[in-house]
Amino acid sequence: MAFDYDLFVIGGGSGGVRAARVAAQGGARVALAEEDRYGGTCVIRGCVPKKLMVFASEYPDHISDAQAYGWTVHAGGFNWDAFKGKLHAELDRLEGVYRNILNSNGVETFDSRAKLADAHTVELADGTRKTAKHILIASGGRPVKPDLPGAEHGLTSNDMFHFDALPKSILIIGGGYIACEFAGILNGLGVDVTQYYRGAQILRGFDEEARGLVSDEMIAAGIDLHLGTNIMSMEPVEGGYKVKATNGSEKVFSEVMFATGRNPNTDDMGLEEIGVNLGRKGEIVVDEYSQTSVPSVYAVGDVTDRVNLTPVAIREGMAFVETVFNGNPTKVDHDLIPTAIFTQPEIGTVGLSEEAAREQEPIEVYATSFKPMQQSFAGRAARVMMKLIVSQATRKVLGCHIVAPGAGEMIQLAGVAVKMGATKEDFDRTVAVHPTMSEEIVTMKTPVRTG
Structure with missing residues (x-):
């Protein structure tokens, strides 16, 4: 059977766009449908605008600290309209980047909702049908409201x-x-x-x-x-x-x-009708290669409700292309993923929590909490924390947890060491960078808890 495309992707977020681009670069005929804005949750309504809002919200403390350091500065009040205008201009720019990536790599795009008519056929909102040898669903997720009055x-x-x-x-x-x-x-x-x-x-x-x-x-x-x-x-x-x-x-x-909570975007997509298995929350059930119960249909990203992080969706999209188009079956490694959450203060984490590690094996816990130099000098009482969870048997660092300004930046680098299987002694042999908060990660010598 002759198909219109080698690959049809449903969803223009990070995972879908990456898979479409890489497959097209390899010579595949690719199309992509997106019913909303290109860029998905992360770029349009998630991590990118949220992080910019985090930056904006931190300036009151920066101004207060500057005054404590001798600067004559005054906060004139926050202008939401000015910030909002610049924020949405940036999101428009990024959406344009995503559209250009697809266009410049020969991916045909449809600004339309899409659903599956059968294992090889996608139906667009206007009733147009397109066929593809492979279909990749990367339709993401959405926030949900509870069932209560009002x-x-x-x-x-x-x-x-x-x-x-x-x-x-x-x-x-x-x-x-x-x-x-x-x-x-x-x-x-x-x-x-x-x-x-x-x-x-x-x-x-x-x-x-x-x-x-x-x-x-x-x-x-x-x-x-x-x-x-x-x-x-x-x-x-x-x-x-x-x-x-x-x-x-x-x-x-x-x-x-x-x-x-958030639910996967699988409603009214024709999935169960063609035999695609869904989980309790409506997530698409896939195997280690992101393949669904229908062999020609794959799914990546939040719609599978595995690890709902943008870099993971991108990795899953890349592994899909390697598996299906490059003849190199590739599983996605969901183990030891560094993560940051941009609370104030931030948390950076990789590996097991102390509680999870204790259930697994005997451990040692190295931890310290202190007032960092910059904030302490400014008279702020804010504290930070550095923590390592270590296996007693192998001496491997099972988990690293940082609560501090810039924890996300720090955990990215600590994540490399933990992913490589570094031991506590490897950390100990690393010379401290002084004076920094992060030096505490390599200077904690005595466990605070064992068991």
Whole structure:
């Protein structure tokens, strides 16, 4: 059978665009359909605009520190309109880059929603059908709101970049990294931030000591964090929304944001109808080579709900091309992935948490917490933490956790060592770079806990 394309990609985010580009560079006939903006969650409504907002929100502390260091500087107030205009101009530029990458590599693009009609056929929104030998689904995920009275009035992370004006107050529901990042961002921009989380501590799944320090620092920065608390209902009232909480309180907030989970974008795509297996959340079930239960259909990125990180989606897209088009079956290595979350302070982490490592084998824990020189001199009480989890049997560093300004930058380099299987003694043999925060990673000599 003659196909219109060798590959048809559904989704113009980082994973889909990378796979389309590399396959086309290798001589494949490739098409891609995207119903929204090119760049996906990361570029348009996720990590890129969020990180720019993190930068903007940190300037009040920078100005305060500058004054403590002898500079005559004054904050004149934050101009949301000026920042928002420049932010969206940058997102437009990046979307243009993604479109140009596809165009310059000969990928035919369709600005359209797409679904599968059969194992080799994609149907566009206007009813047009295209055939392909292989179909790659990279349609990503989306934030979801809980099923409770008034939730339709709430915002999600998608809305955080589009305020006409910053709200006077906001309630953020959730305790994951998205909730905590936006709590820090909006607090830094001058919004009165309250956060409810139903669990006992924020950032479930991260190292207990690290998440505890972030929680303490968020509270110290002025975020009104309520643990063991959830929302029961919300309703529009004058001045915002009246929220009833499980702790019995009622309060009015200008806005309410839900950061209570994300679901894969698989609705109404014809997947189950053609035999593609979906998981409990609607995620596409794939094997180690990103192949679905239908041999001609593959999936990468958040739509598979494996490791929902942009660099992982890109790796999965590259491995797909190696496997399908280059004759080199390639599995994606999801082990020991360095990760940063841009809370304030940041967390950088790679490997096992102390809790997970203890369940696996006897360990040693090396940890230190201190006030860094730059902030201490400025009179700030903020603390940072460096932590290594070490196997007693092999001496390998099983986990590295950093809570500090710039933790994301530090963990990238520490991740190389941990991925290579470095031992505690390898860290010890490395000469410290002084005076830095990160030197503590190689100067901790005595374990604080064993077992």
